[in-house]
Amino acid sequence: MPDQLMETELEPVVERLLERHVSTAVEWFPHEYVPWGRARDFVSREEWWDPADRAESAARSALFVNLLTEDNLPFYFRTLSGFGRDGVWGEWTRRWTAEEGRHAIVIRDYLMVTRAIDPVALERGRMQQVSTGLTPELSDLSDALCYTTLQELATRIAHRNTGNLLEDPAGSSIMARVSNDENLHYLFYRDLASAALELDPSAMVIAMDRTVRGFTMPGTGIPDYAKHARLIAAAGVYDYSIFLEKVLQPVIFHHWRLQEREGLSAEAEQARDRLLRYMERLKKVAARLSRSLTSTSS
Numbered sequence: 001m002p003d004q005l006m007e008t009e010l011e012p013v014v015e016r017l018l019e020r021h022v023s024t025a026v027e028w029f030p031h032e033y034v035p036w037g038r039a040r041d042f043v044s045r046e047e048w049w050d051p052a053d054r055a056e057s058a059a060r061s062a063l064f065v066n067l068l069t070e071d072n073l074p075f076y077f078r079t080l081s082g083f084g085r086d087g088v089w090g091e092w093t094r095r096w097t098a099e100e101g102r103h104a105i106v107i108r109d110y111l112m113v114t115r116a117i118d119p120v121a122l123e124r125g126r127m128q129q130v131s132t133g134l135t136p137e138l139s140d141l142s143d144a145l146c147y148t149t150l151q152e153l154a155t156r157i158a159h160r161n162t163g164n165l166l167e168d169p170a171g172s173s174i175m176a177r178v179s180n181d182e183n184l185h186y187l188f189y190r191d192l193a194s195a196a197l198e199l200d201p202s203a204m205v206i207a208m209d210r211t212v213r214g215f216t217m218p219g220t221g222i223p224d225y226a227k228h229a230r231l232i233a234a235a236g237v238y239d240y241s242i243f244l245e246k247v248l249q250p251v252i253f254h255h256w257r258l259q260e261r262e263g264l265s266a267e268a269e270q271a272r273d274r275l276l277r278y279m280e281r282l283k284k285v286a287a288r289l290s291r292s293l294t295s296t297s298s
């Protein structure tokens with residue numbers, strides 16, 4: 001089904017899910033979560049950021065990556081606007097953008113006040129990330145619905161686990177608050193993708209296969225991303241086994257019921273088999289990586 005037709009067919013679903021989202025989302029204010037009383041200014045040399053103020057390494061990496069990922073919002077907006085700029089589609093994308101913007105505001109304010117991260121490195125990282133504007137390529141609407149569902153759920157989990165890693169209750173509650181927003185984004189995209197699956201099962205199964213096998217989190221343009229990703233994985237914030245067990249398996253098997261889909265085209269049948277094989281392989285890789293992490297940490 002061409003994108004244009006799918007967009008039109010899904011319009012009533014977008015409208016219903018947008019209404020559900022707006023009635024469920026809780027209004028909140030970044031300034032109420034930031035512990036301003038701990039702030040000091042950076043004006044005189046003695047007040048410059050001191051490396052001794054920093055949080056432990058894995059937490060710092062997680063906060064750095066989470067924030068810079070949120071900062072790349074202009075490019076996500078550009079990508080999503082390619083799928084329905086007008087009407088309820090546009091209304092949703094703009095609302096989603098406004099909410100995502102709030103995440104960067106609250107996390108940055110928290111980091112400045114607590115000095116958990118070197119502000120110069122953070123700003124240079126933001127400049128590099130946004131100037132490069134690297135985002136995953138999504139070739140059509142089916143891919144976009146699969147990708148955003150998986151990414152929002154993965155982000156919800158990464159933010160929540162980052163909060164759990166922090167020893168500071170103010171930081172934990174900020175990350176929990178942001179994570180709740182990501183959950184609502186996930187529910188929106190998951191249910192929209194489910195409706196698309198009813199509309200054109202073959203296209204969606206092909207998109208699932210393509211999206212899962214090529215999946216990367218949106219932060220790959222962040223300086224030293226691979227190094228931070230390793231620290232984040234070692235701390236249990238986000239890794240292959242979380243991606244498989246907490247993201248792919250519940251969404252693909254439980255919600256989208258890939259294994260039970262009927263009436264698929266030959267190409268979609270092949271895509272389903274390939275995806276199932278890929279998930280089996282991922283299980284082995286995740287087990288191997290977690291064994292090697294356990295042996296290096298013991």
Ligand SMILES: [Fe+2]
Pocket residue numbers: 070099100103182
């Ligand atoms: Fe966000």
Ligand SMILES: [Fe+2]
Pocket residue numbers: 100152155181182185
């Ligand atoms: Fe989100």
